Structures are given as structure tokens and as C-alpha cells.
Amino acid sequence: MSTITTQQALQHNRPKRPKTPFFHRRWVVALVFMLPFLVLFGVFRVYAVGYAVVLSFQDIEGIGVSEWSGFSNYRRLFSDSTFFTALRNTALYTAGTLLVLVPVPFVLAAVLQSKLVARQAALRSAFFLPV
Structure with a gap:
């Protein structure tokens, strides 16, 4: 009968490590929880601010009628x-x-x-x- 040292017994009973690193799994879980916020923030903040900047360079008269005016709106504002x-x-x-x-x-x-x-x-x- 052979004797097993304590170190060998501990190594044998140790659970297998997952294939992906621990920090990687946590990062993915955090991203999944943050995804709804990021999507809503992108739609309602980033897109809205970007669209407002685009509209600030246009001369809008009426509904749906717009003409590119460049910096003339800003020149008029600062004067x-x-x-x-x-x-x-x-x-x-x-x-x-x-x-x-x-x-x-x-x-x-x-x-x-x-x-x-x-x-x-x-x-x-x-x-x-x-x-």
C-alpha cells in the first residue's frame, strides 16, 4: 500500500480552474449589467447632443425645411x-x-x-x- 503525502492529496481534491481568468468573467458580468445604462445613455444623451450640434449649423425655417448655414448662426450669436x-x-x-x-x-x-x-x-x- 502506498502512502499519499498531504500535498498530493490537496492537489488531487482541488477543483479545476476555469478556462477564462477570474477578472475577465467579472468584467463581462459587469458589462452585462451596465449595458442597459450604456444603451440608454447613448441614445438619450450622446445622440441628442450630437444631433443638437448638427442642428446648430443649420438654418431651419418651418417643418422639415433646413439649409446648411455653417458658422453664421454662431457669428450672429456672438455679435x-x-x-x-x-x-x-x-x-x-x-x-x-x-x-x-x-x-x-x-x-x-x-x-x-x-x-x-x-x-x-x-x-x-x-x-x-x-x-
Whole structure:
């Protein structure tokens, strides 16, 4: 009767390795799960933005009637003073909104977490009640 060493016994009972590497199988599974998002993102974002860029180079009058105008739409846009007024107003609105909407939640969170505020439970209830 022959004796089998422990190392030989472990090698014999070890399951067979799959033909494809482990990371490759995981990558395929991840891609299958991401595929619906990628398809929808491609259709509703990439295609839509690309089509909008193509349309921006055309002069469209009416339904289905369009003529290639090149950069004339952009020349007209950048020569219009109303565009720069609207751009300035948008920048001011964005800056003002960010200056209010970023620090105010931090201050409210600090107040709600503070141990120095009297009636902390009542303040939290009043703050979160509308939610």
C-alpha cells in the first residue's frame, strides 16, 4: 500500500480552474449589467447632443425645411449684445444661488448637531416635519 503525502492529496481534491481568468468573467458580468445604462445613455444623451450640434449649423425655417448655414448662426450669436446680457445674468444668478445654497445647509446642520442649542429635539422636529 502506498502512502499519499498531504500535498498530493490537496492537489488531487482541488477543483479545476476555469478556462477564462477570474477578472475577465467579472468584467463581462459587469458589462452585462451596465449595458442597459450604456444603451440608454447613448441614445438619450450622446445622440441628442450630437444631433443638437448638427442642428446648430443649420438654418431651419418651418417643418422639415433646413439649409446648411455653417458658422453664421454662431457669428450672429456672438455679435448680439442681448446674448452677453443673458450670459451675465445667468452667471450672476448661478453665483448668487451657489453662495446661498452651499453654506446655508452647513450652518443648519451645525445648528441641528450642536449641543448648545436649547430645545434641540423641538428644532429638529420642526425642521424635518415638512419632509
